[in-house]
Amino acid sequence: MSATPATPAKKTAPDAARRSERSRRAIYDAALSLIGEIGYPRTTIEGIAARAGVGKQTIYRWWGSKAEVLMEAFMDLNEQNARAAAEQHPGTPVGASGLPDTGDLAADLKRVLRATVDELKDPRFEAPARALAAEGLSDPAFAENFVRKLLMPGLDLYAARLRSAQEAGQVRAGIDPETARDLFVSPIAQRWLQGTGPLDHAYTDRLVEYALYGIAARPRDPEAD
Amino acid sequence: MSATPATPAKKTAPDAARRSERSRRAIYDAALSLIGEIGYPRTTIEGIAARAGVGKQTIYRWWGSKAEVLMEAFMDLNEQNARAAAEQHPGTPVGASGLPDTGDLAADLKRVLRATVDELKDPRFEAPARALAAEGLSDPAFAENFVRKLLMPGLDLYAARLRSAQEAGQVRAGIDPETARDLFVSPIAQRWLQGTGPLDHAYTDRLVEYALYGIAARPRDPEAD
Amino acid sequence: MSATPATPAKKTAPDAARRSERSRRAIYDAALSLIGEIGYPRTTIEGIAARAGVGKQTIYRWWGSKAEVLMEAFMDLNEQNARAAAEQHPGTPVGASGLPDTGDLAADLKRVLRATVDELKDPRFEAPARALAAEGLSDPAFAENFVRKLLMPGLDLYAARLRSAQEAGQVRAGIDPETARDLFVSPIAQRWLQGTGPLDHAYTDRLVEYALYGIAARPRDPEAD
Amino acid sequence: MSATPATPAKKTAPDAARRSERSRRAIYDAALSLIGEIGYPRTTIEGIAARAGVGKQTIYRWWGSKAEVLMEAFMDLNEQNARAAAEQHPGTPVGASGLPDTGDLAADLKRVLRATVDELKDPRFEAPARALAAEGLSDPAFAENFVRKLLMPGLDLYAARLRSAQEAGQVRAGIDPETARDLFVSPIAQRWLQGTGPLDHAYTDRLVEYALYGIAARPRDPEAD
């Protein structure tokens, strides 16, 4: 729901008020479908313009690169999905964090991570998401944007949930929530991005288990401390 | 009596025996230096050929793409580094796994992860490594190769070290070493790849601590509380 | 309502109305000067584009080959020359045929052929003309075009002049003008094209003499001898 | 039948005595067949070498260019044809000139020119001959060779025949035989090379008729008409 167009313009900024909503939607659709069909590297701005029935200049006027188009298209897709999901399940009990909070941290995490894995494997989601991640790898400025706008909001939910658990005494006091969150989120990210191993519910369950209770044999026993 | 054509080729396979070592080295050097100077996306095969003083066809004869060139160049670089390192520190006490094994799992892991982070931040290493990761994101076949040849060998060392610790009774019996290894390796990977947070020695130390002993308050410990 | 696509194109025909006149002229100039400087075979499309300050695609968009470019450039050159000549000598008395018609066939032919030889030896004219002829030798379709557009118009003038002489009773009745014209035109063409002998005014005068009056000793003439 | 190898060598001249006759023949055959199949411009030295089962260097060692290979191959072909023809018709009565000399100049010329036209239209002959002519158009040095070795010998026969007729009083005394010969030879050459008109027996008969007796009405003959 941003009013100001975050995308800066080269010469004199175009008048966003007169912008064609029709073209914008067509460009989003064309970009996403092309990436799904022929992959991101073979998707070209010319191709997007042609499929969208739009002049190339219309794209260059409002976006600075293929990656920017994709990022907005992807965010738009997510918004639509979120709206649709919200309509279907109107009364999901969630904590202040936005993640379920039944009081049982392990169960909550397992549930959410299973759902996350399922979403990551959705083909409509996978191609653009990977493309954005790839772009970020070689363009630090883009990466910064990508992380801030797309990645961080999701990751913060986990940190918030852990903080809440910490306040409830279920997580040790000194634990840094951001680091702790990485213990189960990053392994999923890496297996999804790089395919370093199978990515399934058993795996995510194990991650939660190990992260919560540690892998060391009887660590910090009562006699210890 | 033609030798076995180990190199897979498109048309009639070139004769690897008559390959010019001089050109191969020059191509590696040119590729790595260009990637360092102008970045991977702006590095072109023509540019590599020009800087290496080599015909384009010589590149296309032996490699299928810019990414393949880079991968071999990077592997060659690693080999050289490894050889150089081995010469400098001839008698490092390592376990059968290839990682240090002093008996103190936490200390060993912290030491290795700190070193890993330092290496990841080496500018000579960073640009090509990120480029390879990026390429893998949009080319599954390449990703498979990349993971198998470059990533997995490193990751397996951690799993082996954990297995050894498990046999020594320092890690709980049921723990899956591959999953456990991801607990401290993947967070580092993600912070390096995507910049989701600071990547320093304090972070890696925390990861080891959390992964070994868990983040839950007195986990599964009846006497605790 | 797209204009009639007079220009035959491969894919979707480009819009000739939006063609850049500037580029077209620059391409003509570059092509002709390069052919003059380094010769036709060593003239490349890339070279023409570079000297003309034009993208290669602009050439490929409007022409199918180096030879086509040259043909149009050469025709353009001829048009300019003709226009310039017409301005300089506004009132040259010519017959309906376009060739001088003073009533003295032999004198008229000698005059025109001498001028033709002089033109053939003009270095600005020679290189491209020879190149076009050469191209026609190995490309029948091109030859057809070349003959029809460039060669035949000139040759037809001679046939017309002969026909006019025939009607005036200066040429025997049964004579085929096309064949007769070849008697003095083709020898010039061959000496120019292949260098089978010296090409000068004496030669062309002789040709006219021989062709008009025959080489046989008092042929078919009972009263003669 | 020259003993000295007319072809100059770049570095140290190769030893012609040790030359492989087998390869030479194979190269001739490959060159001629390729030119017949795909045309001269698309025939490459690599292609000739491949079809001949010969290394590229073997061609570069003995010839300086594709055109030189073709020229020798063509001359070899002509020699073989001449030998074969001589065997078939052992006792053709020819004059000292090498052309038939029955005393009837017109008839002799018509006969030979008809045969020449037939030969020009032989597909085995046409492709290489046109290619050689084309090459000569853009390479003066090659043209000189081509004319001297291949064209001139044939043309000289006509001049010689005309000189003989001149001595017999059938051709006017002042006539230059070289110019006179061009009157019927060059038109055939041009129609064959450039396709400026139909090339058949009727045409060549007409050429002889016109050249011998002139096209002018009763030329220079006061008593006539």
Add this chain to the structure above:
DNA sequence: GCTTAACCGAGACGGTACGTCCAGTCTTCCA
């Protein structure tokens, strides 16, 4: 008859140009 120098097939090499595809800019004409 045994060396030895060369020609030979083969093909990798540094290059040049090909003809195609897109990037990003600019222009024209329409709504």
Add this chain to the structure above:
DNA sequence: TGGAAGACTGGACGTACCGTCTCGGTTAAGC
């Protein structure tokens, strides 16, 4: 004036050949 259309300059693509250069292997001359 935003947008559809697309021509423009420019540059990289991957391919085809060029002419040069090794590399064994064969083969004929000279010892």
